[in-house]
Amino acid sequence: MSDRTRQTALRIGAVVFASMVLVNCGSSSTPAAPSPPTPPPPANVAGNWTGNLESSNYTASAVNVTLNQTGTNVTGTWAIAIRDWNGTITGTTDTSSFTGTFTFSGPNALGAGPRCTGTASVSGGASTSGPTVVWTSPGFTGSCTGMPVGLRWNLQRR
Numbered sequence: 001m002s003d004r005t006r007q008t009a010l011r012i013g014a015v016v017f018a019s020m021v022l023v024n025c026g027s028s029s030t031p032a033a034p035s036p037p038t039p040p041p042p043a044n045v046a047g048n049w050t051g052n053l054e055s056s057n058y059t060a061s062a063v064n065v066t067l068n069q070t071g072t073n074v075t076g077t078w079a080i081a082i083r084d085w086n087g088t089i090t091g092t093t094d095t096s097s098f099t100g101t102f103t104f105s106g107p108n109a110l111g112a113g114p115r116c117t118g119t120a121s122v123s124g125g126a127s128t129s130g131p132t133v134v135w136t137s138p139g140f141t142g143s144c145t146g147m148p149v150g151l152r153w154n155l156q157r158r
Contacts (some may be wrong), residue, residue: 040095041095041128042069042071042072042092042093042094042095042128043093043094043095043096043097043098043126043127043128043130044069044093044128045067045069045074045093045098045126045133046067046068046069046074047066047067047157047158048064048065048066048067048157048158049064049065049066049067049133049155049156049157049158050062050063050064050065050155050156050158051063051065051132051153051154051155051156052154053080053148053151053152053153053154054150054151054152054154055139055148055149055150055151055152056139056149056150057146057148057149057150058083058148061080061082061083061085062080062081062082063078063079063080063153063155064078064079064080064081065077065078065089065153065155066078067089069093072092072093072094073091073092074089074090074091074092074093074098074100075088075089075090076088076089077089078102083106084106084107085104085105085106085148086105086106087102087103087104087105088102088103089101089102089103089122091122093126095128096125096126096127097123097124097125097126098122098123098124098125098126098133098135099121099122099123100121100122100123101119101120101121101122102119102120102122102137102140103117103118103119104116104117104118104119104120104140104142104147104148105117106147108144109144109145109146114143116142116143116144116147117142117143118140118141118142118143118144118147119140119141119142120137120138120139120140120141120151121137121138122135122136122137122151122153123135123136123137124136124153131156131157132154132155132156132157133153133155134152134153134154134155135152135153135155136151136152136153137151137153138150138151139151
């Protein structure tokens with residue numbers, strides 16, 4: 001191979017190499033944005049609870065509550081056997097609180113005929129590890145007069 005051919009080959013190689021370097025240096029890849037932090041888990045209120053339901057127009061009564069939870073969604077039941085009161089529970093939790101609706105079913109004031117039915121908006125604190133919760137409500141509204149009002153649910157996990 002002649003010197004001239006060798007020089008031409010070296011020049012072509014240098015041009016190709018320089019082009020590759022310039023193309024690679026010119027690429028601008030942006031670093032990936034950091035992932036947002038994982039949110040804290042919702043308070044876990046699932047399980048069996050006992051305690052009392054205080055009312056401004058009835059004496060406090062022992063109550064049993066059973067709650068199920070999937071993510072932030074809560075469902076369950078409650079009952080006060082001595083009064084024949086019971087109902088369902090639906091609501092949500094976040095990291096420190098519960099908000100929901102309780103239904104009510106109980107005997108009417110005459111003790112005969114259709115049962116009283118109603119609903120109450122209930123809210124209060126909740127914690128991921130706490131053994132007690134206190135939830136409050138203005139009271140049940142529904143089909144009968146004299147339904148429980150001024151409610152305070154004091155519950156302990158069983």
